[in-house]
Amino acid sequence: MHGSEGQEREAGRREEIPLISSPGGNVAPSTPRRGGGVFSPAPGQRPPFLGHGAGLRRCHYPDVLSGSVECDWFEVITENFLGAGGRARRILFSIRERFPVVLHGVSLSIGGCDPIRGDYLEALRGLASELEPPWISDHLCFTSARGHNSHDLLPLPYTEESLAHVERRVLQVQDFLGRAIALENASSYVTFLHSTLSEWEFLAELAARTGCGILLDLNNLDVSCHNHGWERESYLQGIPPGSVWQFHLAGPSEMGPLLIDTHDHPVPDRVWELYRRAVRRFGAVSSLVEWDDKIPEWSVLSAERQKAARLMDEELRRGPGDPS
Numbered sequence: 001m002h003g004s005e006g007q008e009r010e011a012g013r014r015e016e017i018p019l020i021s022s023p024g025g026n027v028a029p030s031t032p033r034r035g036g037g038v039f040s041p042a043p044g045q046r047p048p049f050l051g052h053g054a055g056l057r058r059c060h061y062p063d064v065l066s067g068s069v070e071c072d073w074f075e076v077i078t079e080n081f082l083g084a085g086g087r088a089r090r091i092l093f094s095i096r097e098r099f100p101v102v103l104h105g106v107s108l109s110i111g112g113c114d115p116i117r118g119d120y121l122e123a124l125r126g127l128a129s130e131l132e133p134p135w136i137s138d139h140l141c142f143t144s145a146r147g148h149n150s151h152d153l154l155p156l157p158y159t160e161e162s163l164a165h166v167e168r169r170v171l172q173v174q175d176f177l178g179r180a181i182a183l184e185n186a187s188s189y190v191t192f193l194h195s196t197l198s199e200w201e202f203l204a205e206l207a208a209r210t211g212c213g214i215l216l217d218l219n220n221l222d223v224s225c226h227n228h229g230w231e232r233e234s235y236l237q238g239i240p241p242g243s244v245w246q247f248h249l250a251g252p253s254e255m256g257p258l259l260i261d262t263h264d265h266p267v268p269d270r271v272w273e274l275y276r277r278a279v280r281r282f283g284a285v286s287s288l289v290e291w292d293d294k295i296p297e298w299s300v301l302s303a304e305r306q307k308a309a310r311l312m313d314e315e316l317r318r319g320p321g322d323p324s
């Protein structure tokens with residue numbers, strides 16, 4: 001259903017160009033480039049802790065450009081900056097001079113059956129070589145089929161067959177980009193009857209096989225667990241420590257019996273509680289607040305970011321083994 005995550009939409013479809021990797025896509029990840037001394041995670045390597053950031057949205061550009069905001073880092077929607085030049089890209093690079101900026105994509109379609117778009121990857125690699133993001137992320141989902149872009153993050157069947165399929169494609173992408181990527185658990189509203197693995201088993205095995213990172217969205221975890229009756233603690237315990245590169249925090253909407261991933265509310269208490277539990281399990285992981293609709297003024301978003309920093313600090317002070 002939802003899940004466009006602030007994408008201000010691509011300007012039309014791009015031409016599809018087959019990837020240059022082998023047809024099977026079973027290629028060994030290459031040595032990551034380390035342009036300008038900037039860290040590019042190799043498969044299986046966890047990037048540095050950046051602190052507590054916010055999703056950068058257009059309405060906050062003036063605040064951020066004024067130099068008056070406090071924020072450890074920003075995340076931007078990749079697709080909004082893939083075109084060469086333009087005002088948006090100039091602003092992005094201006095912000096990058098002062099803050100780390102992570103690229104978060106919404107249209108890689110890593111689980112899809114269409115060939116991964118070579119022009120998309122070319123543009124992403126070009127942008128990354130200039131922007132030098134600490135890491136690049138997208139979603140565990142598919143977004144297009146037979147060339148039709150759904151503009152949505154659609155769930156996958158969790159089977160051995162689809163795991164092998166996604167594994168091949170992650171290795172293709174990582175080889176093309178010359179760096180590991182992170183994949184986020186998307187919110188979902190339906191599941192496949194023939195799934196044989198849980199979402200967390202699928203993610204954990206994918207990370208183990210490819211060395212990709214996991215962007216653990218705790219709001220999405222809460223939404224999907226609520227909608228499907230999954231155990232939140234089983235999910236957290238099923239994700240291996242060391243594989244999580246980043247947390248997302250956001251607020252969903254209630255719609256009848258469902259939670260909908262709208263990103264238009266403050267982070268609810270139950271997600272803050274999940275965040276505490278996640279910090280106890282995974283430690284100091286770069287954390288980011290997303291707010292994509294009914295976006296409040298910067299001070300409100302920043303207060304959420306500061307709350308995340310405070311809660312992480314409290315949990316880290318407790319130390320491991322203190323579950324109280």
Ligand SMILES: [Fe+2]
Pocket residue numbers: 005184217220248290
């Ligand atoms: Fe997210």
